[in-house]
Amino acid sequence: MPPPADYYAVLGVGRDADILRIRQAYRRLARRLHPDLNPNDRVVEERFRQIQRAFEILGDPDRRAEYDRHGGAEPTPARVQRVHYGFAGFDFGEEPAKEEWALHEIFGGSEGSESGPTEADPDIHARERVSFVESLEGKQVRLRVNRREICGPCGGRGERPVGEAAPQGIECTACTGAGRRLRRYGHMVFSRPCRRCGGQGTLFHTACSSCRGRGNRIRSARVVARVPAGISDGATVVVDGQGHERLPGEPAGDLRLHVEVAPHPVIERRGDNLVCPLPLTLAEAALGGRIEVPTLSGSVAVRLPPGVQPGTRLRLAGRGVPSIRGDGRGDLFLEVRIHIPEIRDDRSRDLVRELEERYPESPRDALREKLRQEND
Secondary structure (H helix, E strand, O other): OOOOOOHHHHHOOOOOOOHHHHHHHHHHHHHHHOHHHOOOOHHHHHHHHHHHHHHHHHOOHHHHHHHHHOOOOOOOOOOOOOOOOOOOOEOOOOOOOOOEOOHHHHOOOOOOOOOOOOOOOOOEEEEEEEOHHHHHHOEEEEEEEEEEEEOOOOOOOOEEEOOOOOOOOEEOOOOOOOOEEEEEEOOEEEEEEOOOOOOOOEEOEEEOOOOOOOOEEEEEEEEEEEEOOOOOOOOEEEEOOOOOOOOOOOOOOOEEEEEEEOOOOOOEEEOOEEEEEEEEEHHHHHHOEEEEEEEOOEEEEEEEOOOOOOOOEEEEOOOOOEOOOOOOEOOEEEEEEEEOOOOOOHHHHHHHHHHHHHOOOOOOHHHHHHHHHHHO
8 A cells, every 4th residue: 555645745835834825835736737727647637636635634724633643644534525627617608708817816716805914924024223332222213114904994804794775785796796707718718606706696795995805904103112232133122012913803913123233343242241352562461550441331440460461351340231131231351462562763672672681481482382292
């Protein structure tokens, strides 16, 4: 017995795909592989049967759950109305419709937009670039966004009753009261029940004129978002309930502000700590003493130990990044760098040579000894 088919692979979707993606994948394949467009092709016909079966299973939440629980085994058959294909229902004798309908309108296409806001992502996404200093201090950002809102007159349904003036309903404008619609593709004419009126030819509801049947309207809105102090590059600020409105009774989406922090030309951030270079003169490094060091929060007095070496880090506690968790601040580390002056006169050269004679040790002796130990 052949192994059970992987219906996710048949439709070309992942196992985490939502119903909208599954429906889109099915329609895309059905339009391309419909047997009426590929006559006498048994391979295409079998492939079409597979995608139909896959959609019957994955398009039904209960049957999909059962399919996933049993590791891809066939779920219990459900009483569903199968989609038949062939030329049954196709009328070649009728007068062709005046419009050339697109292929996606023939196979599985919609004859009108579904009511209510149906977009998959109810969140609004925006981006904001802040300076390095603003990321440490925080910033209030004012944004103008386009937000979907539920249409008030129709309550998000996309349609309104025709009213007491027409208790028997009004003629369906989509099929002109016939209850069926004809669509032409090439030399073929397709006859199918009108979806708008359900094949009755009469409408008791009409599309809402305020939202044109969409169930929602796009409105411009101002939103204020607070970028907290200590935010890092690539972080997201979420403003609850400021996204798109969804179906009535469902919570609105959120505004998601993606923050980009511009780098600082001198200071580097490492977690909640900051690292800043500390240039010293040869005399300051050799003799030590008290010096003034500029920082983002103003000048700070620092006492240097005599003979401080390049690469040494001096820690200033609590002068780093404010923790976004609210538990204090990080530290500021000053990394020592020795500034070597440019020698321009003979007297300066003599002083340097004299200093070298007084301290003849080589700074490379320790390196030489470590290399020797590694080679032994």
